[in-house]
Structures are given as structure tokens and as C-alpha cells.
Amino acid sequence: MDFKLNYEIVLTFLVPSSISRTIASLLLFTAVFCLRRIWKAQESQSPRGTHLYSPPKSRFIPSAAKPIAKDSGFQELEFYKSLFFKLQNVEYHPEVSPIARQGILFLLSEALREYTKRESHSSIISMVTFNKEDLSQFLQNHQKSVTDKYAKYIAERHAGGPRQLVRDRQDAESWLRKIAPLKLVDGAWLGHLNKITIPFALRPVMKKTWQVFTEELGDGNLLQHHVHIFENLLRVFEPELPSPTTEEILHPRLNFNSIKYWRAATAQLMISAFSEDFFPEILGFNMHFEMLQLDTMQAAKELPEVGLDPYYFILHISIDNSHSGHAAMSMECVVDYVQKVLEMEGEKAAHTAWRRIQAGYILSEWLGSEGIHTADIRHKLDSLPCDQLESSPCNQLDTRICEIFRAKAQAAQGIHTACKAKIGGRSLDDWLSLTSLQDENWQPNFLQALAASKPWVYPGESKKSRLVKECCWGGKMFGAFTREEVSTLQQWIDSLEPRRNLFYFDFVGLSKEINCRDCSRLNILSRTAPGLLKSTGLTDEITPLLHHPQLSSTWPKLSASDLDLPLLLPLWFSQCSLLESFVYAPGRTSGLMGCAVVRLLRAQLGFEIEHTVITGIDESHTGNDNGIVGMGLEMIKRASLPIPTDLSMLLDRWPSDFAEEMLRLSSKPLQNFGVLLGIFAALLEIQGIIAEAPSAGLLSPESYVLLQVLFRRQCHYLQECKQYVSTDERLLVDYSRGYAMAKTETAKWVKVNVQK
Template identity: 90%
Template sequence: MDFKSSYGTVLAFFVPSSMSKIIASLLLFTAAFCLRRILKVQDNEPPQGTNLHYSRKSRFIPSAIKPIAKDSGFHELEFYKSLFFKLQNVEYHSEVLPLARQGILFLLSEALRDYTKRESHSSIISMVNFNKEELSQFLQNHQKNVTDKYEKYIAKRNAGGFRQLVRDRQDAESWLRKIAPLKLVDGAWLGHLNKITIPFSFRPIMKKTWQVFTEELGDGNLLQHHVHIFENLLRVFEPELPSATTEEILHPRLNFNSIKYWRAAAAQLMISAFSADFFPEILGFNMHFEMLQLDTMQAAKELPEVGLDPYYFILHISIDNSHSGHAAMSMDCVVDYVQKILDLEGEKAAHTAWRRIQAGYVLSEWLGSEGIQTADIRYKLDSSPCDQLESRICEIFRAKAQAAQGIHTGCKAKIGGRSLDDWLSLRSLQDEDWQPNFLRALAASTPWVYPGESKKSRLVKECCWGGKMFGAFTREEVSTLQQWIDSLEPRRNLFYFDFVGLSEDIHCRDCSRSNILSQKTSGSLNSTDLTDEITPLLHHPQLSSTWPKLSASDLDLPLLLPLWFSQCSLLESFVYAPGRTADPMGCAVVRLLRAQLGFEIEHTVITGIDESHTGNDNGIVGIGLEMIKRASLLAPADLSMLLVCWPSEFAEKMLRLSSKPLQNLGVLLGIFAALLELQGIIAEAPNVGLLSPESYVHLQVLFRRQCHYLQECKQYVSTDEWLLVDYSYGYAMAKTETAKCVKLNRG
């Protein structure tokens, strides 16, 4: 008898004839519903409304422990969580940077390889050549596709259909915890973009793009800060929610256990950490991420239905709009960038720039897709150079050979024409030439080693459970073997480089050139520096002197200009982790940086694309470039060239200190205060002739705004004795240097 059609017969046997038809009908309905749920289990579907994962062995495994059930998945999750924490505290974990750079190249390659296999005409990579109108139409089609799906969704809901994103409040909590890692770093892909070290000609594009980031941070208004708003939503379920920048955010008790969203969050932090290297990729990433998404619209509809505040999602529907919001601004930045490259470097370079923008767009889209398989990433990446790996492998084999003397005598396996016992003789392994020969032979011996594919290699399989060498190698030793085998893959990120039309050597050389200045100036001060230097500085006679009335001849521009430009570095790195700006101090720094860049005064309504249409760099850097022009000096291309023209040890010291903003916060604020005084002296001396009358008025406005925001920062500093000491030291040190810029102060 067919099981699905038999429940009526079964009920007829159990229901007495005297029972009312109504009760019988209710029992029949209840039994039918239960049987349907049982049948769903037989079809390997979990019962609707449960938070369980069904296995074919008829066991229910809580979804919270699913990643642990697959060892590779669990370790991949921990890998991304580690990157998430370390990249938000990178000045304490600089060792993670080589791994992070490999990681973003790996993810770019995986995304591009996946998308090129799809042969889809709806993908951005189908646009071989850049065309503004074609790009605009492509983005409009994307939005129409999303809104069409939303209209169908609303039609189903109006017809009595169920919610599709969350079933109930408990399900909403699970979903919000799932997406939390990504939302807690909202905007992070742009966190490192605002750097004084980028070429001056690209600063207007940087500023327009970074405006998206500052609006994600509420323009320095805590109530409008996106991460702060999402944190408040999470606190409905998790009242003691830790900051996203702390290690506590990684704790399993929070049930943030989705690899997809940890991967996406870590990817944003990885690409941001190398903003100079991946500027066009970040523009493409930004263009996709700021587009309208279906789940955002569904969340805005469904969360209030289960008693939750939907404003975080409503905000992203409105602020990301394609007319005047982030979607429109992001496309404009892409257009401006390609045109700038075309003007400066020609068509070939512009085409490469477009391919790199596409790569960033594809990465963002791919990270949001379901079913991504990158569990091998831990074995594909290695923070150790190849020569170090080979040395470690040789040490392992030498140690094992001593313990395994005579064991391999009967082994018939041949490696490069020699027996294993011959290769592993103690005398042979002491020969420095023998060791690399053995590794080369082993690397070329399939199936023992498949270069670049450790999981496929028999050598690794034999070291794992069920293999003949299980227990002979420790877990760390097997991991080293895997890393070595994966490192044998020639040019592991070849797909990305082939797609964008660059060789890996050229890309790495360009990246190294862009990072020379930051490498020269990385470091921090220690307590000895402070105690040794602060006392004489605080009593320096120049600090108590009043500034005289200035004329153009009184200012020493070769000393002034390096300080003028380098002052923009002081706090720019403090905000790269969005969670660190979700408090009053962080918001004050955001507003201070906005003033430095020349953004309009903050308002309860954002300016959106209206402000980005200004085009020029009207901040502190733009004013500095005007000084150079009016003094008839040759304008350098970037800060690095400026410091070649006008060397300054103190400017380089400022850059060095600013690379570690958490450790040096008090010192940086003190230096900023002294340089701000110099800004004020110049702003109040319009007859000096360094600037146009309009620029003097503009500088006066910027000066007053910065003073106001600095006072807010000082309120925070005043609560910490050590910060106050650091602040005094930074101020005294910088005051001495700024006094040198005025010739009248030289005695």
C-alpha cells in the first residue's frame, strides 16, 4: 500500500463512529500534518520551523555544531575569524599581512575562475571594453532584476504567502547572528583608502569614494553610525555584545558561525589593508556592494513583523540608491578612475584598470553567493617563504630517517629512480646537495606528490588515519608537508593576473614601490622615549613665545611644506576598523578627518552625490598644493617625491607614529594640536600671500572645525593619565618643529 495515501484508512480504524465529524476532521488534519512532516524527514528535509540539520543516518545535529562536523570547515571558519581580529588590530599583528595579501589574491582568483566558467551574459565580465553607457545600463538591469523579484515577493505576501527570509523571531535571531560578522565591519573595504601617500592626482577620486565610508560611519554622528545601529539591533538578543574589534567577538557563545559571512568580512579587511595595491579592485568592489540587494529589502519588510527594528536595512535601501546615493557615487568613481588612467597612461593601461575594476566587482558578488567552496585556503596560503619551507621539510625528513632506519628496506616504491631507503639513508641526508635533489625528485613523483594539491597527494594521505604512516608525523609536521606541496603549484594566483592582464612580477613591483614610504616609516615610541625627551621639550623657550605677525618672507616653505602635508597622516589610520569609530571618541576623529578633507559641515541630512560633484581637493592637501603653485615651485606627484624635494626627519617621524594609531594616540593628538596652531597662524595672516583670498577664508573655516573636534578628542584624553602624558609630549615635540618654520623664531 502507498504510504502517502494510507493515513485515511489508518484513522478510520481508530476514530469511533459516534465521534462528531468536527473532532474527526481535526484529528484527521493533525495526523495528516504530522505524517507530512515524517515524510519530509524520509525525503531528507528538516522539518520546517526547526533549527536542525538532517543526516541520512536519521540523526538531528544542531546547526550550531555543523562546522565542527566537517574538520576542514571548522578550521576554515577559525582561519577567517583569526584574520577578522588581527586585521582590525593590525599594528599589533603585522605578521598577518603577508598571509592577508596572499589571501585576497587567492579569493580574487577563485571568484574570477568561477565566474568565467559560467558563461553568463549577465556578468560584468561580459563587458570586455569599458563603456560608461553600457556600464550604466548593466547596473540599471541589476537593480531592475532585484526590484522585479521584490515585486513578486510582495505579490506572494499580499496573497497570504509566508515570510521568506525569517519565519519567526527565533529564526530572525539566528539570521542576524549569521550575518553579524559582515555587518559589524560595514564599510571596512574602504577603511584604509584615505592615505596621504597616494598620488595627489588621484585624491579627488579617493575623496569621493571615501565619502561612502564616512557616511557608513554616520559622518561622525553616533546615532547614524551603521555599525552602532546594527549593534543595537543585536543587543536585543545579546545585551553584553562585545566590540567587533576585540577578541571576545570570536567566542563561540555568540553563535556567529557562518563561514560565508566570516569569509566576506575577512575579505573586506584583507583588500582594505592593501588599498594602494588594489585601488581599482576596491572601486569595483564598492560599486557592487553598494547596489540594492533583495535580502535587504525583505529584511526591512519582515523584521517589524516579528517585533524587531528594521531601520538598519531601511537605511541601506535609501542611502544606497542609484540616483544620488552610494550606488550612483560608486559608479561615478569608476568612470572618473578609468578616465584618469586613460589621460595619464593611455588606452592599454585604462583597459587593465577596467579589468581590475571588474575583478573587484566579481569578488564582492561572489562572496555573497551561496555554496562557495574554499576550504583548501589554509593550505593554499603560506606566510613562510619557499626556502624556509624547504629547510623545515629537510629537517623533518632527517629526523624521521634516524628513527626509521631499516624500516623502508622492503619498500618497492621508487622516487626519481631510487629506492626510498636509499634516499633516506642518514649519510646521504647529511649532504647539502643531496637534500634539494631529494625534494626535487619527491616533488616530481606522482602519485606521492601532486604539486599544488596536497589533499590529492598520497604522501599526505598516508600520514592521515588509515594510511601506513599514520602517527609517524605530528599534526604540525603534516601541516608543513601540506604547505610545501601546495607551494609547489607554479604561480598559484595566475588566474587573477591573467585576467587583469598583468604579470605577477610587474604587479608586485608596483605594489612594492607604493609601499616604500610606509615601510620606511613604520614604528612606534616607547616609554623611554617619552621620559627622556618630554621634560626638556616642555621647558623649551620657543613654546612660550608668541607668534609674530607674518609676511611671506618669514615662512620657510622647505620646512613648512613637509609638515603641512604629513599632518594629514596623523589620524587617518585610526578609523580603518568601523567598530572602533562607534563611540564618541571615534566619531570625533571621523569628523576631524572630514574637515581635513574639506567635506561640508555635518548635517542631519547627508549631502550624497551633491558634494562629490565638487571634484577638487579643497582640504588641507589642496591648500598645500596651492601654496606650492603660488610660490612657483614644481609640484611633486606624491608625498614620497615631496619628501625627496624637501627632506624632513620630523615629517617621517609623524608618518612612522601614525602607522600605529592605537599605541600612539595621545602623541598623535598632541602633534596634531601643535600643527593646528600653525594652521591657525597662516589662516589669520591673509596678507602673507601664500593663498588666494578665498582659500584663506576656507582655511579659517577648516581651522575652526578642526579645533572644535580636537576639543572633543581632548575630553577623552583627559580621562587617562598616560594619554595626557603622551599628549603633552607630542605637543611639545611638534611645537618645537613648527617654530622652526618661522625664520623670526630662529635664535
């Protein structure tokens, strides 16, 4: 039915017979014309994307381009939010690990690629070789640049100028919501750094760097905990703020909608998750992130002007200072690390270490800059080099592309006969022959020819490739491929970058496989006999095991002959793994129990007793590993045994199924918390026995005194944790099982009866 017939029907039903049909026609056309003008005027004033339908301006340039871009931004935002949650609960979401690894390699490459294009002497990249004095001067210049800008800002404010960071209270609340994802994981880039599996030679550097993390966590003092302080600030206008470790923190109602800050927060969690592989990059990231920033100083001044507490920002101006604070400590860690690598591996390795430190520094700086465009990261991840990642997405992509074309060939037979386009000298009909596509040799030839056929495919540039454009709205193949198939096609094209190599590897001068070295922890876990926990035959009956271990003169006196060191040492070192992973998400420690675990770990590492005033760089100058690991190494040395380089070598020399089981259990600290705490309690008793047995000659007199202090501190913090456990019946059962397991093991290497 055409328009004329429709129009006649309208006139028949709506126009009275007494009115001239000609006049009626004129009136109806006038009304339609006016309505169309009104509709178009409203459309031009409305935000794009609010109408159900908007006719395309051109057949080849879809008007939906901008809404698609918005949708892409939304998908990127959701991508980072999902990683943010899963990386803080990684033991429940192990599938996120390979994605996170690819993601941090991609972000490192993007940051380095952009910065190496700049002709600027202000970038750390300009320091081709490492020099302590040059680095110190570079960092001083950065601080002077920030303070000069702040002085100019203050002068403008004193002259009557307006606030520059926030306009009013509402704008301040909006800004705080914007930065919230990053501040709610404050310190997360260091969360996984404290690992018993890192080489023993690097532990002094690790300890000094991890001190920055513990101070971010208030050294276990809730009132000084940075995330807790920021949460309290947000709760002034968001009283129902959920924990940053829960999925509720992702809810749109909170209006945490800045991709920049979700990306930056997630990047911290990603790089931290692979702390052993990216140790130097984390040191560089730490050095930049702990420097003085202009917006921090502006916030400290402007927030009280609009009625909000500025203490979170005041705290970071003071604690990050370049004399004795985090900025100074971070630089010292970098210097110590490069010098250690130089001593151990030589100049070439030290230069590579410096390049990797630069890479981490640039990543932090880049994440904080404006105008980053990585909306295609979700597609880029699956296109990263196969030989540089734990997974092999490239071969999978090739297979999926072949499957798609084979499926389409059935429906496309004969359709491309008139097409003049040639792919590798063959027509499309030849390539898409059903018989040919079944040939396994034909498939790679087809993909190779397609990859080299510009303008259909521009390797690494799916948006520029005509093949993708033709599959989208306005293209000749729109509708022939589903959205998922087009997405796969884009991923495949983006994977075709020259050399299939990440810029990061070129920059730092690593071969493709070095950065994917085997992690000591993974090596250990792969040897662990599964099910050891169940094989003990322990029942779930709650036993009275929640006593508070303390030094007692009733324990027997030990001598060196009373201990079996080959059985003791694996457990002595592995006990440090039990709770180390519980604190990797800062938001999980912003409670009383989490703070107790932080203090317990500080005691294990030999940090000084917590005080209302932080020790800062004074403590990091000690340089000695005076914690539990350091004492274990002292035992080995005094027994004239060969010193292992790391825990993996130690367990190769002195195998222990129970030590490996402890490592396996500690990889899931949330699920196994009760068991881990029970094991820790039993092994802590042995620390107490050894601390009271200087005649055994295992340690120096000074170390015995120190061990007694560390033992008492750990007992105190353990008691705080057990108060939490006592409120949960399941945790009580788990605690009892863990305690009984460990007591069974310790009986094997203490040759006398140490039970009370």
C-alpha cells in the same frame, strides 16, 4: 586472555551454582545480543561524532572522514575570526599583515577562477573593455533583476505566502547573528583608503570614494552610524554585546558561527589593509557592495513583522540608491579612475585598471554567494608564489620538508627495502639514504622527483595525493608522521601548482611583481630615524597645554618672507597622516570620541559641514581637492616650485625628520593617540596663523576664506577629542609631549615669534 576465558570468569562469579550452566550461558548470550542491538540502533540515530569510538567500515576508508571535515570547517572559522580581530588591532599584531596579503590574493584568485568558468553574459567579466555607457547599463540590469525578484516576492506575500527570509522571531534573531560579523564592520573595505601617501593625482577619486565610508560612519553623527545602529538591533536580544574590535566578539556564546560571513567580513579588512596596492580592486568591490540586494529589501519588510526594528536595512535601501546614493557615487569613482589612468598612463594601463576593477567587483559578488568551499585556505596561504608575496614561504616549505624527511630517514632505515615503488627511477631506500639526504644537491633532486611522481603527489592537490592518504588513518604510514608534519606535507604539495602563479595575476594581466609594488608609506617609514620622540629630551610633566586654539588678532601678521616653505611644506602635508588610521575599524568610531575624529578628518579633506541630511553625490561632483592637501599643492604652485607627484617625492625634495616621525607615529594610532593629538593641536595653530595672513600670498583669497572655515571646524572637533583625553592621565602626558615636540619644530620654519 581470550574471550572464552573471560566468559567463564563471568559465569563463575555471577551465576548461582543451583542454575544450570547451559541455561545461564544462553541467558547471558541473549542479554549481550540485545544490548548490542540497542547500542547500534542508538548509534544510527545519534549525530555523527557523538560517540567516543566508532569502528571503521573499511580499513582504507576511515569512518572519521566526516568528523575531520567538520574539524576542518571549525579551523577555518577560527582562522577567519582570528584575522578579524587582529586586522582591527593590527598595530598590536603586525605578524598578521603578510598573512592578510596572501589571503586576499588567494580569495581574489579563487573568485576569478570560478567566475571565468561560467558561460554567462550577466557577469561583469563579459565587459571585456571599459565603456561608461555599457557599465551603466550593466548596473541598471542588475538592479532591475533585483527589483523584479522583489516584485515577485511581494506578489507571493500578498497572495498569502509565508515569509521567505525569516520564519519567526527566533529565526530572525538567528539570521541576524549569522550576518553580524559582516554588519559590524560595515564600510571596512574603505577604512584605510584615506592615506596621505597615495599619489596626489588620485586624491579626488579617493575623496569621492572615502565619502561613502564617512557616510557609513554617519558622517561622525553617532545616531546615523551604521555599525552603531546594527549594534543596537543586536542588543535587543544580546544586551551584553561586546565591541566588534575586541576579542570578546569572537566568543562562541554569541553564536556568530557562519563561515560565509566571517570570511566576507575578514576579506573586507584584508583588502582595506593594502589600499594603496589594491586601489582599483577596492573601487570595484565598492561598486558591487553598494548595489541593491534582495535580502536587504526582504529584511526591511519581514523584521517588523516579527517585532524587530528594520531601520538598518531600510537605511541601506535608501542611502545606496543608484541616482544620488552610494551606488551612483561608486560608479562615478570607477569612471573617474579609469579616465585618470588613461590620461596619465595610456590605454594599456587603463585596460589593466579595468580588469582589476572587475576583479574587485567579482570578489564582492563571490563572497556573497552560497556554496564557497575554501576550507583549505590555511594550507593554501603558505603555498602561494614566493615572488608575488612580501614573504617567501615556498623556500621555507622546501627546507621544512627536507628536514622532515631527514629526521624520518633515521627511523626508517631498512623498512622500505621490500617496497617496489619508484620515485624518479630510484627506490625509496636509495632516496632516503642518510648519507644522500645530507647532500644539499641531493635534497632538491629528491623533492623534484617526488613532486613529479603521480599518484604519490598530484601538484596542487594534496587531498588527491596518495602520499598524504597513506599518512592518514587507514594508510600504511599512519602514525609515522605527526599532524603538524602531515600539514606541512600538504602545504608543500599544494604549493606545487603549475607555474606557481596565482590566477589573479593572469586575469588582470599583471607581471608577478607589479601588484607588490613598494608602498610609499613603507618607503618613508624605512627612512625614519627611530627614537626621535625620545631624543627631544621632554619630560612627562603635564603642562597647561590644553588651551583651545582660536583665531586671534594678537597673532603677528605674516608675509611670504616670514615663512620657510621647504621646512613648512613637509609638515603641512604630513599633518594629514596623524589621525587618518584611527578610523580604519568602523567599530572603533561608534562612540563619541571616534565620531569626533571622523568629523575632524572630514574637515581636513574639505567636506561640507555635517548636516542631518547627507550631501550624497552632490558634494562628490565638486571634484576639487579643497582640503588641507589641496591647499598645500596650491602653495607649491604659487611659489613656482616643482609639483611633486606624491608625499614620498615631496620628502625626497624637502627632507624632514619630524615629518617622517609623524608618519611613523601615525602607523600606530591606538598606542600613540595622545601624542598624535598633541602634535595635531600645535600644527593646527599654524593653520590658524596662515589663515589670518592673506598678505603672505601663499593662497588665493578664496582659499584663505576656506582655510579659516576649516580651521574653526577642526578646532571644534579637537576640543571634543581633548575632553576625552582630559579623563586619562597617561593620555594627558602624551598630549603634552606631542604638543611640545611640534611647537619646537614649527619655531624653525616660522621666522617670527608666533607665541601669544
